[in-house]
Amino acid sequence: MRWWKLAAASAAVTIGAAGCGDAGTDDRSVVRMLDNRYVPADVELAVGGALEFVNDGRVDHNVIDVDGAFDSREGAVGDHKPGESWSHTFTDAGVYSIYCSLHATRNNATGEWSGMVGTITVTEAPPGQ
Ligand SMILES: [Cu+2]
Numbered sequence: 658m659r660w661w662k663l664a665a666a667s668a669a670v671t672i673g674a675a676g677c678g679d680a681g682t683d684d685r686s687v688v689r690m691l692d693n694r695y696v697p698a699d700v701e702l703a704v705g706g707a708l709e710f711v712n713d714g715r716v717d718h719n720v721i722d723v724d725g726a727f728d729s730r731e732g733a734v735g736d737h738k739p740g741e742s743w744s745h746t747f748t749d750a751g752v753y754s755i756y757c758s759l760h761a762t763r764n765n766a767t768g769e770w771s772g773m774v775g776t777i778t779v780t781e782a783p784p785g786q
Pocket residue numbers: 693694717718719757758759760773
């Protein structure tokens with residue numbers, strides 16, 4: 658079930674990866690939620706691209722933007738149990754700092770989150786596309 662969903666997501670999502678030397682670019686549309694980190698923790702994609710966050714860990718996780726742009730728990734979904742996933746399409750360029758509310762802590766002095774955190778960089782679509 659889970660692998661079928663992964664394959665479907667990979668086929669449906671095209672991520673602008675021009676100039677990137679990474680092998681296996683198909684995997685770039687998936688971020689795994691492990692115990693307790695996102696893999697990869699830093700992701701770059703073009704506007705209009707989507708990411709699927711898959712819980713491959715043994716405990717619940719979630720995905721929240723530090724600035725409130727999105728919260729994977731919304732819509733009465735709640736935290737994501739092992740095997741569950743959550744997809745999000747990025748329609749605005751920018752740098753999004755994400756954290757898992759269950760496994761990250763905020764430094765009250767600096768406002769920065771540490772622990773289960775990540776960065777999603779959404780770039781403008783290349784000219785002519
Ligand atoms: Cu977590």
